[in-house]
Amino acid sequence: MSDTKILLPESDIPTHWYNVMADMPNPPAPPLGPDGQPVGPDALAAIFPDAVIEQEMSAERWIEIPEPVREIYRLWRPSPLFRAHRLEQALGTPARIYYKYEGVSPAGSHKPNSAVAQAYYNQQAGIKRLTTETGAGQWGSSLALAGQMFGLEVRVYMVKVSYEQKPFRRSMMQTWGAEVLASPTDRTEAGRGILAKHPDSPGSLGIAISEAVEEAASRADTNYTLGSVLNHVLLHQTVIGLEARKQFELAGDFPDVIFAPCGGGSNFGGVAFPFLEAKAGGRELRLVAVEPASCPTLTRGHYAYDFGDSVGLTPLMLMYTLGHDFVPPGIHAGGLRYHGDSPLVSQLHKEGIVEAQAVQQLATFEAGIAFARAEGIVPAPESNHAIAACIDEARRCKESGEAKTLFFNLSGHGHFDMAAYDRYFAGELEDYEYPAEAIDEALHNLPKVG
Numbered sequence: 001m002s003d004t005k006i007l008l009p010e011s012d013i014p015t016h017w018y019n020v021m022a023d024m025p026n027p028p029a030p031p032l033g034p035d036g037q038p039v040g041p042d043a044l045a046a047i048f049p050d051a052v053i054e055q056e057m058s059a060e061r062w063i064e065i066p067e068p069v070r071e072i073y074r075l076w077r078p079s080p081l082f083r084a085h086r087l088e089q090a091l092g093t094p095a096r097i098y099y100k101y102e103g104v105s106p107a108g109s110h111k112p113n114s115a116v117a118q119a120y121y122n123q124q125a126g127i128k129r130l131t132t133e134t135g136a137g138q139w140g141s142s143l144a145l146a147g148q149m150f151g152l153e154v155r156v157y158m159v160k161v162s163y164e165q166k167p168f169r170r171s172m173m174q175t176w177g178a179e180v181l182a183s184p185t186d187r188t189e190a191g192r193g194i195l196a197k198h199p200d201s202p203g204s205l206g207i208a209i210s211e212a213v214e215e216a217a218s219r220a221d222t223n224y225t226l227g228s229v230l231n232h233v234l235l236h237q238t239v240i241g242l243e244a245r246k247q248f249e250l251a252g253d254f255p256d257v258i259f260a261p262c263g264g265g266s267n268f269g270g271v272a273f274p275f276l277e278a279k280a281g282g283r284e285l286r287l288v289a290v291e292p293a294s295c296p297t298l299t300r301g302h303y304a305y306d307f308g309d310s311v312g313l314t315p316l317m318l319m320y321t322l323g324h325d326f327v328p329p330g331i332h333a334g335g336l337r338y339h340g341d342s343p344l345v346s347q348l349h350k351e352g353i354v355e356a357q358a359v360q361q362l363a364t365f366e367a368g369i370a371f372a373r374a375e376g377i378v379p380a381p382e383s384n385h386a387i388a389a390c391i392d393e394a395r396r397c398k399e400s401g402e403a404k405t406l407f408f409n410l411s412g413h414g415h416f417d418m419a420a421y422d423r424y425f426a427g428e429l430e431d432y433e434y435p436a437e438a439i440d441e442a443l444h445n446l447p448k449v450g
Contacts, residue, residue, distance in 0.1 A: 109412030137169025139227030228264025237270025265342025323442025
């Protein structure tokens with residue numbers, strides 16, 4: 001039997017992030033302003049430091065990771081690559097299953113990979129405060145941790161339904177010194193506007209982004225940070241896939257199919273982008289983004305320019321979207337409840353380079369429990385989406401007899417999500433297929449461009 005854990009020394013933490021823009025077949029479409037004209041770096045200067053804006057716009061293939069960031073990465077990186085021997089046996093599949101475990105970070109997910117970098121660049125720029133949004137709380141926890149490490153105040157606008165579902169993530173943020181508010185709030189014009197129309201609004205990532213951006217733009221000492229979607233966030237997350245490539249070399253194997261959860265795209269981009277080079281070189285490789293059927297951005301959304309937030313404070317981005325005023329149901333994978341998707345992931349999907357699948361909520365919990373009973377780790381609900389798709393593929397391998405190599409990103413543990421598992425065991429969770437008419441209604445309000 002081959003090794004269960006494939007480990008790298010700290011000296012193998014990547015020294016550079018990989019920028020997929022350098023190798024895309026077509027250049028990404030530019031962000032647009034309200035007038036429909038491309039926006040430059042100046043449009044982002046009110047909420048981001050110069051170094052982050054440069055990374056957002058850069059087409060350089062490799063961008064150096066600052067040593068203070070790598071030093072903090074050493075607390076948990078390189079993360080282990082596991083061969084899931086016990087899951088393979090439980091499924092009776094000839095497939096070889098591997099997973100990269102990002103739950104070893106202090107915050108319990110992949111999100112600190114970008115939070116630490118963003119906090120560092122803001123501290124270097126003289127910023128004192130950071131605002132952000134969070135869904136499930138994994139990004140908010142990560143930014144609270146990073147803010148503490150670099151001496152920055154952090155205010156988190158947490159989607160109200162997650163604020164109520166996941167109180168311990170809220171406590172985690174407060175432990176690291178962050179202030180946490182249930183969004184929509186009465187602290188911002190965006191929040192007050194939503195509450196005036198929908199007093200019982202469960203909130204959404206789009207609404208929380210509007211609130212965080214509004215506050216950051218109104219204060220010179222404050223910048224905004226984002227946990228997904230934008231190019232620089234996916235750039236920072238490529239440490240996952242870069243490490244995985246080295247680990248597969250040690251294992252003497254290479255994936256045939258890669259799965260990752262996809263909400264805004266940082267999880268999927270972080271693990272999949274560093275493998276695109278092999279695919280572009282002719283290697284047979286499928287890259288599969290897995291999303292909830294209740295928030296089917298890539299699988300049922302429209303490829304169009306749209307705002308990244310609900311109110312319209314952000315530039316327009318060309319992406320798959322369900323409409324910026326889309327409010328998804330309160331499924332427990334709070335990190336995947338976003339109306340849009342990364343422009344980079346969206347373009348690669350539009351061009352047929354990456355795939356997308358949508359899975360139902362009950363199937364994801366069934367898969368997560370099967371994984372936990374075989375491998376011992378209780379996954380986050382977001383990670384369960386990739387696990388479900390991977391298990392389905394492993395079962396197809398059992399039927400066909402193919403010994404494929406399957407790889408998924410286990411992006412975080414579920415220790416703060418046990419209320420969701422409780423509800424599953426009690427039979428209180430249900431599947432939710434978002435109605436076509438509701439999607440059509442939201443898409444009707446897309447901004448008119450050109």
